[in-house]
Amino acid sequence: MDSLSSSGVAAVVLAYHPSSDILSNIEAVSSQVARVYVVNNSPDAEAASVLAPLAGRDDVELLDQPGNVGVATGFNAGIRAALAAGFDDVWIFDQDTTVTEGALDRLIRARSAVGERAGVFGPALRSNATGVIYARESGIGAGEVDVLISSGSLFSRSLLEAIGFHDQPLFIDYVDHDICLRARARGYVNYKVYDAIVDHSFGDADPVMLLGRRVYRANYSPLRHFYSTRNRIIVIRRHGFGRWFWEDLWFTSKAWTKVLLIEHGKLSKLAAAARGTWAGLRYPARELRW
Structure with missing residues (x-):
């Protein structure tokens, strides 16, 4: 675990009828944070079997939901658990996103350079299917953006206390747009950090x-x-x-x-x-x- 990402950051990984690939994604995330909260939106026998290898790990906590409560409610459940446990930063993910080495440190360094008006910070996205960075995800350093997708976004405690959590009635889609735009409306600035890369898929690819x-x-x-x-x-x-x-x-x-x-x-x-x-x-x- 890198020095910048040791004690103050937890991750949230949202699971919904996950395949076994989620385990390697969680492993990649756990190497960069202190704890991973896995929010299970499909608490059935099949999902339990896939997630069973996580049992007993001190650095992973499984949060079973009563059913498919949606992306917004699922992320909020993990975020609340992380903040209640004393973490000051929360890094959130869909189940089909894989982080690359050093991504979190790069996000934190970029945010530190912005200061107190730092909003949501997120990585550049590379296609899981092709291994190529998406056309609009290429750049140098960090660039100001209006919105970032949820998966890979980093939120600070102070930001969430100022703007609130995800809007749960939205359920899925544009949940990320909404919270990023609320940050901007409160005077915060959101950034995409181009040298922090995650591999991600949109739909089935x-x-x-x-x-x-x-x-x-x-x-x-x-x-x-x-x-x-x-x-x-x-x-x-x-x-x-x-x-x-x-x-x-x-x-x-x-x-x-x-x-x-x-x-x-x-x-x-x-x-x-x-x-x-x-x-x-x-x-x-x-x-x-x-």
């Missing part, structure tokens, strides 16, 4: 050929498209249009192009998105205030 080029399908379920569409509208209503929106529009357009051209279940996904649009527009105004 299922390869197919399109016009002679290999592309990767996410294959998200209709339910995921419902929440994604609903929550995008909620975040727009809460935070307005900004740089984050135009960047997100590029990603969303690209994702829907793949859905319409090469994914199965197009009609059910379009119907789910339509329901999500209506739900986002009807979301109670009182719930938009934070």
Whole structure:
């Protein structure tokens, strides 16, 4: 364990019907932090069997949830446990993200250089499928950004006390956008640290050929498209249009192009998105205030 990441940092890894790959990901994280909280959103026999090798470890604590409580509630459960145990920084992850050596130290060094207005800090993302850093993830040093994805993001106790935790009714998707934009609204600055790299997959990363080029399908379920569409509208209503929106529009357009051209279940996904649009527009105004 490196000196910068010894006693003050805990990690949270969210598990949902995990494969055995989660164990190597947890091992990579645990080498850089003092404790890992594994939040199990699928407390069934199969998940218990996969996670069984973690039993008895002093540096890993398993937090079984009553069911699939969602990404926001799951992350919050792990974060609360870490803060209650006295940790001042929490590094959060999806189950399919693998950290690289020294990533946490690089995040902490970059944050230290910013000072008291440091917001959410996150790494650059490299594709698990291709081993190549995503096109918009390349840079030098640390760069100011509006939003970061949840997986790999580092939160300080002081930041969370100022802006609050993840918005649990969002459940999944745009949970990360919302908390990052709330940090910016309170005067904090979020950064992507380009020399801190994690390997990450979006969805299934299922390869197919399109016009002679290999592309990767996410294959998200209709339910995921419902929440994604609903929550995008909620975040727009809460935070307005900004740089984050135009960047997100590029990603969303690209994702829907793949859905319409090469994914199965197009009609059910379009119907789910339509329901999500209506739900986002009807979301109670009182719930938009934070």
